[in-house]
Each structure stands twice: as C-alpha cells, then as structure tokens.
Amino acid sequence: MSLKNERRPRCRGEAKRVLVVDDEADIRELLDLTLARMGLHADCVGSLAEARRMLVGQRYQLCLTDMRLPDGEGLELVRHIAATVADLPVAVITAHGSAENAVSALKAGAFDYIAKPVSLDQLRGMVKSALELPSPDSDGGIGGESGLLGQSTAIGQVRMLIDRVARSQAPVHISGESGSGKELAARLIHTLGARRDRAFVPVNCGAIPENLMESEFFGYRKGAFTGASDDREGFFHVADGGTLFLDEVAELPLTMQVKLLRAIQEKRVRKVGATTEEAVDVRVICATHQDLKVLVEKGRFRQDLFYRLNVIELRMPALRECREDIPMLAQHILGRLARAADLEPPLLTAPALEALQGYPFPGNVRELENVMERALALMAGDRIDVVDLNLAPSQLTGATTSAVGGSLQDHLDQVERQAILDALKQSNNNRTAAARLLGVTFRSLRYRMARLGMNE
The missing domain is CATH 1.10.10 (Arc Repressor Mutant, subunit A)
Incomplete structure (x- = not known):
C-alpha cells in the first residue's frame, strides 16, 4: 500500500514546519529568518500552484500566505486548506488597513491575519498561538461537569461550531436569549483554543458608566485625570494573550463603539493620557440578547463594528428548543446543588419531569437552575414532585399570569x-x-x- 499522500506524524525531535507563500522575495526571506530564530523550519514558495504541490507531500503545522499572489488570491489557498487539510491553521498577510480582506479571510476559515508592514512581535505571537492549538482528536471536549450538556440536535450543532471556531482567532458574536448559556459558550471557545492557558476576561458592557468606559477598557496614565494617582491597565491589557468577552455589547455607546472598532482592527490601544499606542494580542468574543442587525438599522450600533464582531455568529438555542435535554440538565443541576449542600441528590418524579418538559422556561437554563435550587430547599421528602417545582400555572396552562401563583x-x-x-x-x-x-x-x-x- 502506498503511503505517498498519507499525513504521517512528525518524528520526535523533528522541527515544526511552516509553509510560507508570498511572491515578494524580501518578505519570504524576512519570514524565513524570523521563523528560523523560533526554531522552526520554513518552506518558502511564491505561488498558489507551488503551495498546493508542497501540501501534497509534506506535513505542516502552520501556513502563512499573502492575500495577493501571481496566480490567484490567498483566499483560494485558505479554502483549499480548509477542504483538504482541516487541522492545518493558515494565517494571511494583508495590506495595511485592509479590514475587508482580513474579515473575508477569517470568514473563509483563516486562523488569524497580520497586516503589512509586518510587525515581528505580532508575527511571533501569532505563530506561537497557532502552534499551541490542541490537536482535533485530543481529549478535553465540551461535555462533562463544565461543558455543554445535552443530546438534542440544537445542542449538537452548537458543540460542532464551538469545536470549529475554537481553532481560529476570529471574533465571535454569540446571540441568544438571557440565560441560554452565552458566557458558557464563550468560555468553552477559550478553553478549547490556543489561548486556554491565558486570561479569560468577562466584561458586562451594560454595567460600566459611560464616563469611565475608555479608562476601563484601555487603562490610563498617572495624572491623566483627577484621581489617577497611578498607572492602570485596562481590560485589553489584562486579556493580552487571552480572550476578552464583551457581554451585552449592544449597551456600548456610539462613541465607545468607534474606539473599540479601532482597537480590534489595529490590535493596538492607547491608554487615557498616553501619547503612544501599545500592541495587544486579544481575541474578542461578544454576546447580546438583542438583535444587533435591528440596532444597526436603527442607527444605535455601528455597521462597521457589527461587521468586525460578527465574523462568526453562534446562536445559543433557547431551552424550550431542547426539551429532550431538560431531564438530564435538571438531574445534573440537582446533583451539583446537592453536593454543594452536602446532601444526597433527590430524585425527580415522572410527573415532575413531565411538568418541566412542558414549561417554556422564558429564563432558559438560568431559570431551570433557580427552579431546582428552590425545589431542593422546599421539598418535604426525599424526592421532588410537581408541587415542589412551584412552576407558574400561567406558563403551564396558557392563562394570564396573576400576582398569585407565578414563579419567583x-x-x-x-x-x-x-x-x-x-x-x-x-x-x-x-x-x-x-x-x-x-x-x-x-x-x-x-x-x-x-x-x-x-x-x-
């Protein structure tokens, strides 16, 4: 049997290999030298055709490609690699300020991008992140105690998308109703990706006073304003090398949206009171329960920022769309709550499970957790029945909600x-x-x- 085209693992001690595709000889030389100093071996070619030939006979851990090549576009190579060598991260080199090209590359499946003129510090950071990606068949999936539970089709699709986007540095916009698990999804994307050993910084954009937003996000220099007695780092600095999760991003005022857009595009931030910008390496994941497209149409959210944040959209399903998962989730939540209270996990009776599956859960998983916590505290015996759930009768029967009988x-x-x-x-x-x-x-x-x- 011929092994010519099989992708065999590297031998121990063999240097990791990078495929560099650029039609400019000086750029190829610069990249080759930089990679060599990182202990990597680079195969440098100047066209799409040569790149495709190299991919057939050699195994690479990273591909760097220019966007414009003499026989085609770098996007063609991104799509080719995504279709034939799905576990190979590919990063693109774009013209300075070409935000549209960068977004197109990320949407096509690129791991990340870097703008010309190439910053060697940014290049080294990107290469390091790409090489730290876990292998697709490694352990550490998204089930288990801290994972995304459920066997429904909707949850299965979310799991598959999380696995894919975790292997990219592209911005992700997570949509879904309140309580549907948007922050959990963001943490899973971070945990399964190359940044898993660095900081995950969650920020509730709706909880920051408008006059403090710039200093909170970008930090400030001593003396920048009254009360600034010392230098302080902002959210972007704290998340450097890791992930910045912007919850309720729709709450950002328009003035802050402009500054956030620049930070994402340029990968640089300026502290309040500073005269120079600093490079930051941050992956941005945002979430909101509002429809950003509608807000864009109403002029309440910038279209260009939406374009940059919505490179990959992940929609978290409502709990009522995953009714078959409710028994498993309820038992799991009960077990966790009981262990925390040093109790034996109680059983849910069949009528109680039926009632839970028939309830619409407007508050989604967060509401289910509240229901289980209340039932555990109020149950009279060693099992939980319908009466212990105290579900709102209006939600079960379709009647109008009254002041008496509703949920807490x-x-x-x-x-x-x-x-x-x-x-x-x-x-x-x-x-x-x-x-x-x-x-x-x-x-x-x-x-x-x-x-x-x-x-x-």
Whole structure:
C-alpha cells in the first residue's frame, strides 16, 4: 500500500514546519529568518500552484500566505486548506488597513491575519498561538461537569461550531436569549483554543458608566485625570494573550463603539493620557440578547463594528428548543446543588419531569437552575414532585399570569417593572431623573428596561 499522500506524524525531535507563500522575495526571506530564530523550519514558495504541490507531500503545522499572489488570491489557498487539510491553521498577510480582506479571510476559515508592514512581535505571537492549538482528536471536549450538556440536535450543532471556531482567532458574536448559556459558550471557545492557558476576561458592557468606559477598557496614565494617582491597565491589557468577552455589547455607546472598532482592527490601544499606542494580542468574543442587525438599522450600533464582531455568529438555542435535554440538565443541576449542600441528590418524579418538559422556561437554563435550587430547599421528602417545582400555572396552562401563583422570578420582574414605571411617571418619563429616583445609574436603568422588554 502506498503511503505517498498519507499525513504521517512528525518524528520526535523533528522541527515544526511552516509553509510560507508570498511572491515578494524580501518578505519570504524576512519570514524565513524570523521563523528560523523560533526554531522552526520554513518552506518558502511564491505561488498558489507551488503551495498546493508542497501540501501534497509534506506535513505542516502552520501556513502563512499573502492575500495577493501571481496566480490567484490567498483566499483560494485558505479554502483549499480548509477542504483538504482541516487541522492545518493558515494565517494571511494583508495590506495595511485592509479590514475587508482580513474579515473575508477569517470568514473563509483563516486562523488569524497580520497586516503589512509586518510587525515581528505580532508575527511571533501569532505563530506561537497557532502552534499551541490542541490537536482535533485530543481529549478535553465540551461535555462533562463544565461543558455543554445535552443530546438534542440544537445542542449538537452548537458543540460542532464551538469545536470549529475554537481553532481560529476570529471574533465571535454569540446571540441568544438571557440565560441560554452565552458566557458558557464563550468560555468553552477559550478553553478549547490556543489561548486556554491565558486570561479569560468577562466584561458586562451594560454595567460600566459611560464616563469611565475608555479608562476601563484601555487603562490610563498617572495624572491623566483627577484621581489617577497611578498607572492602570485596562481590560485589553489584562486579556493580552487571552480572550476578552464583551457581554451585552449592544449597551456600548456610539462613541465607545468607534474606539473599540479601532482597537480590534489595529490590535493596538492607547491608554487615557498616553501619547503612544501599545500592541495587544486579544481575541474578542461578544454576546447580546438583542438583535444587533435591528440596532444597526436603527442607527444605535455601528455597521462597521457589527461587521468586525460578527465574523462568526453562534446562536445559543433557547431551552424550550431542547426539551429532550431538560431531564438530564435538571438531574445534573440537582446533583451539583446537592453536593454543594452536602446532601444526597433527590430524585425527580415522572410527573415532575413531565411538568418541566412542558414549561417554556422564558429564563432558559438560568431559570431551570433557580427552579431546582428552590425545589431542593422546599421539598418535604426525599424526592421532588410537581408541587415542589412551584412552576407558574400561567406558563403551564396558557392563562394570564396573576400576582398569585407565578414563579419567583415572575414576581421579582413584576415588582421591578412597576417600580420603574412609577419612577418614570414621577419624573415625566425623564430616564435620567428616574434612574436618580431609583438609586441606579442611567445605564443600569437602560439595561433593566431592556431585560424587561420596556424599551422601544
């Protein structure tokens, strides 16, 4: 049997190999020298045809390709590698400021991109990240205690997409209802990728006062403003080498959206009060329960930022779309809660499981966790029955929700909604004044109103 085209593992001690594709001899020489200093062997070619020939007979750990080649586009090579050598990360070299080319490459399956003129520090960081990718068949999938549980088709599709996007550095936009597990998905993408040993920095964009956003994201220099007694690093610096997770990104004001766009495109940030920019290596994952496309149409979210953040979209399904997973999830959550309380995990009766599967769970997995925690605390025997669940009758029968008989979250939402309505009435619908009356920030009020469906 011929082994000519089989991809055999490298021998121990053999240098990792990189395929460099660029039609400029000086660029090939620069990349070859830089890679050699990193202990890597580079095969340098100047065309698509030569690259395809090299891929047939040699195994590589990374491919670097220019976007423009004499016999075609670098995107053609990205797609060819994605179709034939799926486990080979390929990075593209784009013209300076060519955001459209960079996004096109990432959408086509590129691991990452670097702009000309090539920054050797950025190049070395990108190469190091690519070579640290776990092998596709390695252990550490996304099931288990901290993983994404469920056997439904919808969850299976999410798992497959998470596995794929984890092997890229492309920005990811995670959409889905509140409580559907968006942050869990972001953490899994981070954990399964090359950045797993670096920081995962979650940021709730709706919880930061607008006047503090720039300094929180980019840091500041001593003396930049009153109270800046020392230098401070921002979220981008803390996440350098790792992942920055922007939850509720739709809450960012337009002025901040401009600055975020530049940081993502240029991979550089400027601290407040500084005169120079600093390079940062951050993968951005964002999430929101709002429809960003609608916000773009309304002029409340920048189209160019949406274009950069939405390179890969991952939609988390609502729990009601995965009803067959509810029994497994409920038992898993009960087991975790019982262990934390040093109790034996109780059993869920068949009627209780049937009731759970028939409930729409507007709060998704987060609401299921609340229901299980309440049932564990209030159950009378050693098992949980329908009465212990205390599910809202209106959600089970289709009747109108009443003040009596609703779930705890329903009651809390109703109280919060009424308090906001009273404050708005008292302030003649002036939201700034209403926020002051409620003792919260304006941005916090906006976030609460959006969560309760009280905005436009």
